[in-house]
Amino acid sequence: MGLNHYLVLSAVLFGIGLWGALSKKSAVVILMCIELMLNAAAIAMVAFSRFVAPDLLTGQVFAIFIIVVAAAEATVALAIIMSIYRSRDSIDATKIDLMKW
Amino acid sequence: MVAAFLLFSVGIIVSALAVVLLKNIFRASLMLVFCFFLIAGLFASLSADFLAAIQVLIYVGAISVLIILAIMLTREITLGSLTNKLGIPALVASGFVSVSLIVTAINTDWPVSQAPPADPTTPLLANLLFSPEHFMLPLEMAAVLLLTTIIGAIILVRDK
Numbered sequence: 658m659g660l661n662h663y664l665v666l667s668a669v670l671f672g673i674g675l676w677g678a679l680s681k682k683s684a685v686v687i688l689m690c691i692e693l694m695l696n697a698a699a700i701a702m703v704a705f706s707r708f709v710a711p712d713l714l715t716g717q718v719f720a721i722f723i724i725v726v727a728a729a730e731a732t733v734a735l736a737i738i739m740s741i742y743r744s745r746d747s748i749d750a751t752k753i754d755l756m757k758w
Numbered sequence: 759m760v761a762a763f764l765l766f767s768v769g770i771i772v773s774a775l776a777v778v779l780l781k782n783i784f785r786a787s788l789m790l791v792f793c794f795f796l797i798a799g800l801f802a803s804l805s806a807d808f809l810a811a812i813q814v815l816i817y818v819g820a821i822s823v824l825i826i827l828a829i830m831l832t833r834e835i836t837l838g839s840l841t842n843k844l845g846i847p848a849l850v851a852s853g854f855v856s857v858s859l860i861v862t863a864i865n866t867d868w869p870v871s872q873a874p875p876a877d878p879t880t881p882l883l884a885n886l887l888f889s890p891e892h893f894m895l896p897l898e899m900a901a902v903l904l905l906t907t908i909i910g911a912i913i914l915v916r917d918k
Contacts, residue, residue: 658763660870663804664863666767670774672856677778679848682840685828686783689790692821693774696797707804709868711875714882717806718893721883724816725900729907731821735828736914742832751842 663704671697684738684748688731695727759803766800769793781838783829791822805875808883 670693677690699720706716742748773793780786798813829835876882886892 658759660868661864662763662767663800665860666770666800668856668859668863669771671859672852673771673774673778675852675855676849679852680841680845681778682842683783683837685825685832686777686786686839688828689777689787689825692790692817692825693777693793696794696817700797700800703801703804703806703809705868707806707875708870711871711873714876714879714886717809717879717883718886720806720809721812721887722896722900724812725904728816728821729903731824732907732911733914735824736911738828739831740914748832749840 660704660708663708664701667697667701667704670694670700682749682751684734684741684750684753687750688734688738692727692731695723695730699723762799762803766796766803769796770800782835783839784826784835786839787822787825787829790825791818794818794822805877805879807878808880 674690674693674697678687678694681687681690702716702720702723704716706714706720710716738748741753745753770793773789773796776789777786777793780789794813794817798810798818801807801810801813887897888894
């Protein structure tokens with residue numbers, strides 16, 4: 658199993674996440690698909706760390722920061738979703754158009 | 759090694775497709791948790807043992823609980839996972855992104871090293887994260903980011 662296999666897996670997972678994030682209505686499902694895309698990036702980072710520089714581990718440090726940012730992003734996004742649900746009674750992303758020009 | 763990679767990659771792709779395609783949002787979130795577990799297994803097969811543990815702790819333990827809680831609190835389960843008007847164009851666009859990423863990755867000559875992987879990785883990661891000449895400043899900024907996140911989430915959901 659070489660580097661290319663892991664990169665192909667990461668690209669396919671990223672594509673699936675992007676498809677879901679672009680085509681879903683519910684804000685929670687869009688958030689779930691964004692988590693998939695972040696995980697695809699983490700897989701690519703760890704694969705680079707394993708195959709290109711196995712003794713430096715820089716890619717794994719980057720993956721740790723990706724996980725930290727994903728946790729922060731999920732927390733704030735779900736707080737925004739709860740706040741929108743409380744005021745508009747719906748989290749349909751096609752109907753949340755208050756800031757659309 | 760090959761069998762583990764095939765098993766994990768097929769499982770990851772099938773469960774990620776289930777996240778997008780399932781009509782029941784709660785089942786989709788359970789498939790997302792399964793996908794996170796399989797990615798932790800993939801990290802373990804890449805000899806990233808600490809990262810596999812972190813993946814299980816943070817994604818499976820914390821983020822999935824947040825997502826399931828949000829599904830429970832917003833009545834989304836009664837509507838199902840709806841698709842907007844852009845389903846097919848989004849599939850074409852993301853397929854294009856995916857294919858171009860794959861073509862680029864395969865056609866690039868990566869400088870693959872034959873050195874054996876570090877094992878265990880935890881002391882090396884600790885040295886990298888907590889030494890000032892490496893990643894100590896980003897680590898402290900991550901701590902500030904998490905504090906800001908907590909305060910922001912509390913302010914957003916607090917009762918007026």
